[in-house]
Amino acid sequence: MENFSSIECFVRSAEVGSFAEAARRLSLTPAAVGKSVAKLEAKLGVRLFQRSTRKLTLTEAGQRFLGEVSASLNTIQNAVANLASAEGSPAGTLKVSVGTVFGCLYVVPLLGEFLRRYPAITPDWHFDNRQVDLIGQGFDAAIGGGFDLPQGVVARKLAPAHRVLVASPQWLEAHEGITHPDDLHDCDGILIRSPQTGRIRSWPLSHRSQEQSPLRMKVRMTLSDSEAACRAASQGLGVALVSMPFALPHLRSGALQRVLPEWYVEDGNISIYYSGHKLLPGKTRAFVDFIIEQFAEQQWARHFSAV
Template sequence: METFSSIECFVRSAEVGSFAEAARRLSLTPAAVGKSVAKLEARLGVRLFQRSTRSLTLTEAGHLFLGEVSASLLTIQNAVANLASAEGRPAGTLKVSMGTVFGRLYIVPLLGEFLRRFPAINPDWHFDNRQVDLIAQGFDAAIGGGFELPQGVVARKLTPAHRVLVASVDYLAEREAIVEPDDLKHHDGILIRSPQTGRVRSWQLTSRARQHSPLTLKARMTMSDSEAACATAVQGLGIALVSMPFAVGYLEAGTLQRVLPEWYVDDGNISIYYAEHKLLPGKTRAFVDFIIEQFAERGLGRRFSAV
């Protein structure tokens, strides 16, 4: 068991490049983590890390050893977690990352039913619009769109990630008619600034007939959130390009209308992400299957499609 603990300290330190950060995630002291790794090095007879006051880097032997043990460590941990489940049912803390507004609108309302089915699971949900490192940051799953898929992580599609043009009835009544994409250049745009890069992306519109056209809206203002852009468009201040999950409530209520309803932006998919390994923890499997089931039963894929 002592060797297993030392290997866990080594793997976590290698993932984050710091004994201090590894100690924080393992609920140990940095000195305890460093001592544990040193014992492992002594037992193996090789140096696994090059240490300095500012950095912790793997040696060649450390790289080789990490490749050999990291997947096996995860499998063992998941096996222990599954055996420790309450009376064979999924149990434990479920750490999930999701977009702030999307999570509040569409995932939080599912929590009651999820806990009725799996009362031994304790949700630890983090609301953030940035991509997280599932493995290094210890997340069981994440929900979002437009994420890069790192090695060791798989994605299950929940719904298309379509963006649509919306405006208020008053705005459209007072401005020139919009018949084709090129007409947009005469209109005020409420554009979305990426919270990650701070940039306003150049979008390409796609028609249901699979034609393409650049988005030529004038940037009257920028927002970093689709929900805020919708609330701004309701005031008649311009045309917003927003994600369907945020626009659909306004469209169904009639406070916003689609502009050029035959056109939309295809931004990939909204998916649920989790680490790929043979023995998925029961709590993670239960959550992934539940979310996919609920999105299908509630027709959210169809509701969020702009086509």
Template sequence: METLNSIECFVRSAEAGSFSEAARRLGLTSAAVGKNVAKLEASLGVRLFQRSTRSLTLTEAGERFLVEVGDGLSVIQNAVANLASADGQPAGTLKISMGAAFGRHFIVPLLPAFLQRFPAITPDWHFDNRRVDLIAEGYDAAIGGGFELPDGIVARTLAPAHGVLVAAPDYFTDREPPRSPADLPHYDGILIRSPQIGRVRPWPLRNRANEQMPVALRARMTMSDPDAACEATRLGMGIALTSMPNALPYLESGRLIRVLPDWYVEMGSVSIYFAAQKLLPAKTRAFVDFVVEHFQRERLAKRFSAI
């Protein structure tokens, strides 16, 4: 097991390009990572890294070794984790990433039933509106969408990701509601900055006839958090374009209404994604199956649809 830990330190250091970054990802000190790599080099009788005060680069032997052990490391770790599961049941710390509002409304409520079924699993859930690097950052899975999957990652689709225009019910008390997307430039917009690209995406609106029109709201404010944008919209500050998962709690409670309900934005899909492995850890498989089953049973895909 000590050799396995040393190999993991080597692989993560090669991926990160530094002992300090590998240490951060592994939850160790930089000195501990360097010591483990040195032990591995001593046992192999070869130097794996060229070290300097500014850089850490693989030697030719290190490059060969990384190719040979990189894929096998996760397989061995998962086999050990599955074998060590409590009484044959999924066990261990489950590190998951998801959007803050999405997780609070649709995933956190699953905790009681999930932990009753899998009591040996310890959730370590991160709520952040950004795309994470599953492998480099050590996540077991993540829930999100609106981007292409990188190599080595697979996904199971949960629901469509549609965007809708929303406003407070009393926003149109003293103004006429828009009759078509062409009217939108006359209204204040509460814009949401994409965490993937760092700016507001120029999404096109479409209707059931597949006609397309731009979202041309007059920019009044921009926010990085969709739930904050929904709250500002609820306060009557303007019209927002947000995803159905973020808008749904507000729409179902009547705090917001749809604007131009015949029009929506196609944003891809909401998916749960994880590393493509022959031997997926039991804890990850349990979580993925549990969430997929819940979405199917509660027909959340239909509730998330704007059509």
């Protein structure tokens, strides 16, 4: 059991590059984690880390050892968690990452039903519009769109990630005759800056007939949040290109209307991401299945579609 604890300390330290961060996740002291890894190195007769004041770096032997033991460690820990779940219901802390506004609009409202079904699960939900390192940062699952799919992570599609052009009814009344993307060249654009790259992305528009056209508008302002863009557009300040889930409440209230409703941006899918291990913890499997079920029941894929 001591060897297992030492291996866990090694794997978590390698994942995060720090004894201190590994200690925080394992509810130990940094000194205890460092001592445990040192004992493992002494038993193996090899150095696993190159240590510096700033970070830990795996040696060649450490990299090889990590590749051999990390999957087995996760499998054993998941088996233990699932055995405990089999005796009752899925339990434990469920660490999930989801976008701030999307989470508040579409995931938090499901929380009550989820906890009624699984009262032994404690949500630890992080609201952030940036992609997280699912495995390295210890998340059980993440919900979002347009994410890179790292090795060891799988994605299940929840809904299409379409973007649509929106403006206030007053703006549309003052700008009649917009029938094609070319008519937007001289219009004020409310553009979104990527929180990941800080850049304004150039989007091609797609017609329902599959015709393609570039989107060009004057840059009136740039914002880093789709909800803020919707609120700016509702004041008649220009045309915003926003994700359909953010636009939907404003479209339903009448505060915004679609501009060129036959046109939209195809931006992949909104998905739920989780570890690709065959043996998932019961809490993670319960959450993934619950989210997929609820999105299907509430037909969010149809509502989020711009077609």
